[in-house]
Amino acid sequence: MGLAPPALAIEAVSWGWRHAGRSTWAVRHLDLVVQSGERVLLLGPSGSGKSTLLAGLAGLFDERGVGESEGQLRVFGEAPASSRSRCGLVLQDPEAQLVMSRAGDDVAFGLENRGVPTNEIWPRVRAALDAVGWAYGPNRPTDQLSGGEQQRLALAGVLALEPDLLLLDEPTANLDPEGAGLVRDALARVLDHRATTLVLVEHRVAEWLPLVTRVVVLAAGGGILLDGPPSEVFVGHDELFARHGIWTPDHRGQRPARPLLAPQPESLIVTEQLSAQPPLADRPLFARLDLVVRSAEALAIVGPNGSGKSTLAHLLGGLHRPQAGQVSACEALAPGHAGSAVWQWPARRLVTRIGSVFQDPEHQFLTGRVADELALGPMRGGLPEADARRRALELAERLHLDAVWEANPFTLSGGEQRRLSVATALATAPRALILDEPTFGQDRRTWDEMLSLLAGLADSGRGVVLATHDRALVEALADRTLHLPLGA
Amino acid sequence: MRWRTIDIVVTAALGVAFGVVFWVWGLVFSAVGAGSFAPPLYILSGVWLIPAVLAPLIVRLPGAGLLAEFMAAAVSALLGSVWGLDTLASGLMQGAGAELVFALGLYRRWTLPVTLLAGAGAAIGEWFHDMTIYFVEVDFAIQLTYGAWMLVSGVIIAGLGSWYLLRVLRPTGVLAAFPSGRSGPEPVSGPESAS
Amino acid sequence: MQLRRPAIAYPTAFLPAANAVAKLGAALIVMLVAFLSRDPVTPAILLGGVGVAMILSGLRPADLVRLVGPLLVAATILGVLNALLAGTPVGSSPGADVDRGTIGLALGLRVAAIALGGSLALATMDPADLAAGLIGHLHVPDRLAIGALASLRLIPILGAEWRTIGLARRARGVDAGRNPVAALRLALGALVTLLVSAIRRATRLALAMDARGFDSRTTRTLARPPRMRPADWLLLAASGALGVAAVAVSMALGRWALIFG
Numbered sequence: 001m002g003l004a005p006p007a008l009a010i011e012a013v014s015w016g017w018r019h020a021g022r023s024t025w026a027v028r029h030l031d032l033v034v035q036s037g038e039r040v041l042l043l044g045p046s047g048s049g050k051s052t053l054l055a056g057l058a059g060l061f062d063e064r065g066v067g068e069s070e071g072q073l074r075v076f077g078e079a080p081a082s083s084r085s086r087c088g089l090v091l092q093d094p095e096a097q098l099v100m101s102r103a104g105d106d107v108a109f110g111l112e113n114r115g116v117p118t119n120e121i122w123p124r125v126r127a128a129l130d131a132v133g134w135a136y137g138p139n140r141p142t143d144q145l146s147g148g149e150q151q152r153l154a155l156a157g158v159l160a161l162e163p164d165l166l167l168l169d170e171p172t173a174n175l176d177p178e179g180a181g182l183v184r185d186a187l188a189r190v191l192d193h194r195a196t197t198l199v200l201v202e203h204r205v206a207e208w209l210p211l212v213t214r215v216v217v218l219a220a221g222g223g224i225l226l227d228g229p230p231s232e233v234f235v236g237h238d239e240l241f242a243r244h245g246i247w248t249p250d251h252r253g254q255r256p257a258r259p260l261l262a263p264q265p266e267s268l269i270v271t272e273q274l275s276a277q278p279p280l281a282d283r284p285l286f287a288r289l290d291l292v293v294r295s296a297e298a299l300a301i302v303g304p305n306g307s308g309k310s311t312l313a314h315l316l317g318g319l320h321r322p323q324a325g326q327v328s329a330c331e332a333l334a335p336g337h338a339g340s341a342v343w344q345w346p347a348r349r350l351v352t353r354i355g356s357v358f359q360d361p362e363h364q365f366l367t368g369r370v371a372d373e374l375a376l377g378p379m380r381g382g383l384p385e386a387d388a389r390r391r392a393l394e395l396a397e398r399l400h401l402d403a404v405w406e407a408n409p410f411t412l413s414g415g416e417q418r419r420l421s422v423a424t425a426l427a428t429a430p431r432a433l434i435l436d437e438p439t440f441g442q443d444r445r446t447w448d449e450m451l452s453l454l455a456g457l458a459d460s461g462r463g464v465v466l467a468t469h470d471r472a473l474v475e476a477l478a479d480r481t482l483h484l485p486l487g488a
Numbered sequence: 489m490r491w492r493t494i495d496i497v498v499t500a501a502l503g504v505a506f507g508v509v510f511w512v513w514g515l516v517f518s519a520v521g522a523g524s525f526a527p528p529l530y531i532l533s534g535v536w537l538i539p540a541v542l543a544p545l546i547v548r549l550p551g552a553g554l555l556a557e558f559m560a561a562a563v564s565a566l567l568g569s570v571w572g573l574d575t576l577a578s579g580l581m582q583g584a585g586a587e588l589v590f591a592l593g594l595y596r597r598w599t600l601p602v603t604l605l606a607g608a609g610a611a612i613g614e615w616f617h618d619m620t621i622y623f624v625e626v627d628f629a630i631q632l633t634y635g636a637w638m639l640v641s642g643v644i645i646a647g648l649g650s651w652y653l654l655r656v657l658r659p660t661g662v663l664a665a666f667p668s669g670r671s672g673p674e675p676v677s678g679p680e681s682a683s
Numbered sequence: 684m685q686l687r688r689p690a691i692a693y694p695t696a697f698l699p700a701a702n703a704v705a706k707l708g709a710a711l712i713v714m715l716v717a718f719l720s721r722d723p724v725t726p727a728i729l730l731g732g733v734g735v736a737m738i739l740s741g742l743r744p745a746d747l748v749r750l751v752g753p754l755l756v757a758a759t760i761l762g763v764l765n766a767l768l769a770g771t772p773v774g775s776s777p778g779a780d781v782d783r784g785t786i787g788l789a790l791g792l793r794v795a796a797i798a799l800g801g802s803l804a805l806a807t808m809d810p811a812d813l814a815a816g817l818i819g820h821l822h823v824p825d826r827l828a829i830g831a832l833a834s835l836r837l838i839p840i841l842g843a844e845w846r847t848i849g850l851a852r853r854a855r856g857v858d859a860g861r862n863p864v865a866a867l868r869l870a871l872g873a874l875v876t877l878l879v880s881a882i883r884r885a886t887r888l889a890l891a892m893d894a895r896g897f898d899s900r901t902t903r904t905l906a907r908p909p910r911m912r913p914a915d916w917l918l919l920a921a922s923g924a925l926g927v928a929a930v931a932v933s934m935a936l937g938r939w940a941l942i943f944g
Binding site: 012044084085095097099101104110111112113116117118142157317318347350351356363364376380410425 | 810811829833835836839840844845847848850851852853854855856857858860872876879880884887888890891892893894895896897899901902903904905906907908
Binding site for chain 2: 686688689707710711714717721748749750753754757759760764765766768769770786789790794797798799800801802803804805806809826827830831833834837838841842845868871872874876877878879880881882883884885886888889890892893897898942
């Protein structure tokens with residue numbers, strides 16, 4: 001155990017950072033002081049530089065050529081690069097952080113890097129695993145862990161190095177509610193036992209408030225909007241938060257009022273006795289499921305990660321053959337093809353009837369330009385090029401993608417990619433739309449936009465199916481809900 | 489030219505990605521008894537060699553071709569390829585062949601002709617391996633026939649193919665951390681065009 | 684499809700518990716002797732030795748069959764092919780007699796010996812142990828070995844992504860049907876998407892590794908330092924003895940021949 005850390009954990013004076021090759025500054029004019037032992041929740045809209053700040057604090061910007069800085073940033077009184085060993089950084093994607101295939105080995109990784117003698121490594125590994133409430137032994141294979149468990153393991157790996165400053169960059173953004181709960185509990189346990197300084201970036205704030213002592217809100221483009229204890233920051237500033245697209249603890253999301261003359265629901269897709277069971281599982285995800293997807297309706301398929309939501313979404317989308325049972329189209333979806341199994345349809349027919357939006361938008365990008373992406377689907381469906389281009393332009397304007405019309409889809413921000421993937425599905429005007437985790441890790445503005453977009457689609461007569469673990473979205477939008485795994 | 493962590497992990501991951509694709513496609517030429525090992529089938533053998541040429545083009549460091557090709561082979565070896573450790577030896581020889589060409593350019597020439605030559609080099613490495621293990625008794629003239637098919641495939645698929653892949657990858661922004669992401673051949677938009 | 688390694692049924696059996704570098708060395712000895720031999724006797728004896736090792740491998744019989752079966756098929760095809768296409772070997776006098784039967788048999792056995800020794804070693808080896816062994820015993824640069832090891836974790840992830848990318852393309856209205864050119868474009872596009880994903884993941888992984896001190900100039904220690912136990916030396920010695928015995932018997936029978944010349 002070392003000496004107690006200096007009183008001033010973080011001191012930023014007019015600090016700014018610009019990544020190499022970019023024209024805009026990721027962070028600018030930041031003045032911030034954090035005392036040792038404080039627990040800070042860092043909020044801000046997309047683009048306000050939260051991740052950049054954490055990476056800077058963790059000392060990851062010390063190589064030449066990575067970017068340029070202005071102003072001053074001090075961690076425990078020294079440049080971040082020198083204080084690296086006192087910081088621990090946990091990132092958003094659990095899979096991207098795990099290095100080894102056995103849990104204990106992964107926790108030991110950081111200790112090996114520090115040159116800790118072998119005989120000291122394993123006691124510290126065990127202590128770190130205990131600190132996060134690890135339920136399995138040290139030999140547990142890491143790829144058999146749930147997302148929440150993987151993040152707990154990442155936290156243990158960081159704790160084994162006994163950092164004085166813990167930096168957590170959206171640690172639960174990729175997790176379902178159960179997984180997020182695991183991580184919060186682990187962190188609460190840790191903070192009970194040690195007075196570590198904490199800087200936490202998260203979108204969904206309500207659940208984290210009990211753990212933090214201070215809330216700092218960054219502004220897009222530089223500077224700090226609000227700074228103070230939670231009881232002050234969230235009172236009376238609702239309009240400010242809404243304007244900047246930042247989540248507040250009680251933001252619920254409101255579905256826009258339905259039109260008076262709502263279209264009559266018609267059956268679009270019908271499943272009969274549909275079953276799915278992963279190869280190594282002893283129980284099916286769902287068995288003999290009879291489900292109807294109707295137009296003018298939003299159907300939510302909910303459940304934790306791994307419960308079969310994506311599988312069901314893919315089957316409804318006609319993307320692969322069911323193990324058992326049938327997924328067929330109704331007359332309203334495809335006139336003349338009623339009763340036919342959707343998995344057997346040629347892709348050209350499928351794309352004009354059922355639109356599928358995947359969890360990772362990048363999986364669906366085919367071309368090198370946003371303009372081409374939007375035009376591709378309609379042309380595949382048989383539309384002449386001029387009409388396809390016109391429709392593409394309309395969609396781009398409607399979904400605020402006209403600014404990136406010429407850009408390569410892979411270079412878009414997360415929110416833009418999400419909107420593009422929905423736009424490409426809509427471009428072929430399918431009657432049914434199936435979305436897999438459409439609000440994954442998004443800021444408030446994009447979330448609100450997605451909600452109103454999906455509500456509008458349902459209200460205009462389409463059938464919308466959502467596979468999601470986002471409870472707020474389900475509460476706001478769903479007309480019907482199916483819980484997976486069935487029988488749970 | 490020090491290898492940063494990102495250089496090591498990305499090079500290895502490139503090899504792993506190709507290894508996964510090869511495995512899934514069942515493109516293990518020299519295995520599972522499906523192929524007849526006839527020379528003209530080797531016109532596709534250049535696909536195997538892409539990691540050895542593409543990784544150096546991206547990362548621009550000595551040894552990248554060896555590492556990437558080795559990792560691609562390691563994927564097959566670990567997932568149960570019948571050739572076992574010999575897969576790794578094959579990968580090393582293919583990687584070495586490409587590596588030699590880039591080394592002759594002092595790891596500073598990253599042009600199309602050099603890339604095509606690297607594809608040829610990798611093919612020659614493959615030829616040495618296959619002729620001494622699988623076809624060692626075969627008449628030399630026929631061995632040369634194999635070599636010819638391999639060479640053509642190496643130049644076109646591994647050389648030209650890697651060049652093309654680099655041009656498609658650059659505009660996605662994913663190579664921003666590497667010198668090849670900032671300068672190099674003109675970008676291309678990809679196999680699907682809106683037509 | 685599941686991109687996972689076949690599981691070891693009995694992890695405490697002799698081979699799985701042996702030091703990784705010892706296994707590697709033992710396999711390389713067998714492979715080298717087989718590589719250098721041209722007669723049928725030497726590889727046959729080597730294969731006998733490897734057969735004994737299979738009993739100690741801790742693998743289930745079904746897994747062993749899966750290991751050996753396709754290899755036998757491939758080795759047979761190659762043996763036949765070489766026998767049919769055999770020509771005057773490089774370096775020997777032209778017009779010499781070509782005994783196709785022996786040539787085919789010898790080559791088939793040789794290929795099988797080269798392959799089987801290595802695949803048995805791999806099937807009983809854990810990559811993390813191998814990395815530790817390479818670093819500890821053979822002084823391979825540790826950042827290289829660990830960086831490569833970390834990338835192996837991407838195998839099942841990328842395998843699942845490959846499948847999802849295929850489904851996503853169908854959802855976009857792109858499928859190959861019977862057209863080979865379209866199938867090629869589809870595969871190429873999917874490959875590009877997979878490469879982008881692999882590079883992104885690797886970039887994030889590298890960042891996470893550096894955040895935990897991987898790129899510092901400190902000398903790394905090992906949490907599981909590899910050790911050579913007497914049993915491991917025994918394995919190496921046995922392999923060496925097998926190689927020597929195979930050549931000796933072959934010489935005694937007058938069949939020994941070196942591969943080149």
